[in-house]
Amino acid sequence: MNIIVLIKQVPNTSEVKLDPKTGNLIREGVETIINPDDLHALETAVTLKETHGATITVLSMGPLQAIDAVSEAMGMGADKAVFLSDRAFAGADTWATSYTLGKAIQHIGDFDLILAGRQAIDGDTAQVGPQVAAFLGLPQVTYVFDIEAVEADHVVVKRRLEDGYERIQCRLPALLTIIPGGNKPRYPLVSKLLLACREKAPIQVWNAADIRVTTAEIGLDGSLTQVMRTFAPKFERQGKFLEGSTVDMVQTLVAHLKENKLI
């Protein structure tokens, strides 16, 4: 079975802060990690490899330093990788990103299953997975937390709903987006990480020419949404700290709640 796993290197957004003067993101000193949902997708792939046998190709698009994410994925058990890196890919929205990834997948060749994380913690859109599936004309199932069965021409998966879940049979080849909850991503093995860092490691680096796209179709120019502006979310309230002993503070609070007809 040939599995392609889409991963993205992201800043650890729980540590990202905004510079209050410029309104820009402060990225220095912020750790970069493999997007958490993607770790679950990788774990799903590696588990399938262990139970059913599979070859896993990791695909990632990013600036040069994102090669670390690719190496880490190899450390977790991926067999080979394609790293898409080109200045012309920068500034892409999900439309342009899914186009770029889709063209790369067409160049990678045959596959049975594509796994992706549900969403990235920087963009938070959950759009790239489904848009890649649409570009490639594949059936998709999103919010997958368990793969029940794998056959030659279909899989059976569990898809999370707001109030329960569905068991879905999906024809292969297909694309699934994975959410946390089903598995615990393993730590990379040092031995595999070292192999991934060697010159002969099975990691290919491709640019725009390698996947036969034009600059008008990718990056900023190929995007169908434009960022008009970014700003810091406003917090208008100032916490009024209540004073006194616990009993006093609670009494004051109850008075406020009554005043505002909240109780």
Added chain:
Amino acid sequence: MAIWVETDLCDGCRRCTRACPYDAMEIRDGKAYIGDRCTSCGACMNACRSKAILTDAQPRAIPDFSGHKGVWVFAEQRGGELNRVSVELLGKAQELAEELNHKVAAVLIGDQVSGLAGTLIQFGADTVYLAEDAIFKDYRTEAYAQVFQDLIASHKPNILLMGATHIGRDLAPRVSRRVGSGLTADCTGLSIDPDEGILLQTRPAFGGNVMATIVNRYSRPQMATVRPGVMEVVATPDNEGTVITHATRFTEDQAGTRILEIVKEPKTHVDLTEAKVIVAGGRGVNDAAGFGLLAELATALGAELAGTRVAVEEGWIPASRQVGQTGVTVRPDLYIACGVSGAIQHRAGMMDSKFIVAVNKDPYAPIFKVADWGIVGDLFEVVPELTGQLKALCQVMCD
């Protein structure tokens, strides 16, 4: 768009072959030649001193979209019941349509759901496009995406809104690809730009650290998904509307997926977006017993219990009770956060609550920045005290 070498003007100086980042150029018979690795990036053009490299590329122009009219809303239903977010979006759609001088339409897909059309009209829809068939009974990506593709091709709406539910976030990107239009996810704000007349789509990014305003200048319809609980319902009880039935030919073959079973888990399910009062706990609550104290407070207040991602990961509350960037967005009248530090990802899910109370040992906890009233103290003392005082009050008031 093409880029080519005017061989008469080329003097074979090789500046272009050196400038090409893709090894796409070479010299043949003393003249520059562009091979099939060319990405039309234009580096060669910029390097050429003889103006021998030309392109027919035009700067990106904004097309004429005057023929695209209408603000559409996906009327999501499951099991014949309308998802509340659809009605919320109709409220917003009315406002947008009025600014644009367009009409509002709802797209209703399912099996035997025509009865819902009346409700949609009473909450703002001027038209309801109805696609009814047994094959649409339960949501499947390709089936619903096909309906949208057909309807959009026929009627050319200007704006299309969907709820950012599990269905909406599965369907919207698929429709976006099929019709070739830009999509913005999880919008918390929508308005019309007075200068450009286009949709301003505001949403959080980077886990809620940044707000971004996004636009879609070059494609239609302008598509956006919106979180449940963000927009307000606007009733239009006297509204009259038309129902237009749409026949889509869609076969099982095209579906690609089959639903084998739908399993409801009512015990873990709760709709926090409907709650008027919420009591939430975070890491500071420490354990399940601590959450027991919060549950007692919730009972005394008639409130729903909720928590942060940490509380879910520790198993103190089920995932459906998680408030935050990857959880639910809530706007209750009162939100009481106990032992919650107030990380940005959690704040993103509750900062529009009418009144916020925070209880935390740490006076510098970020939660106090969004609280109306803050109590710096041990929640294991404060919460039982509050529960006690509320119960006493109730006894007095209820007698």
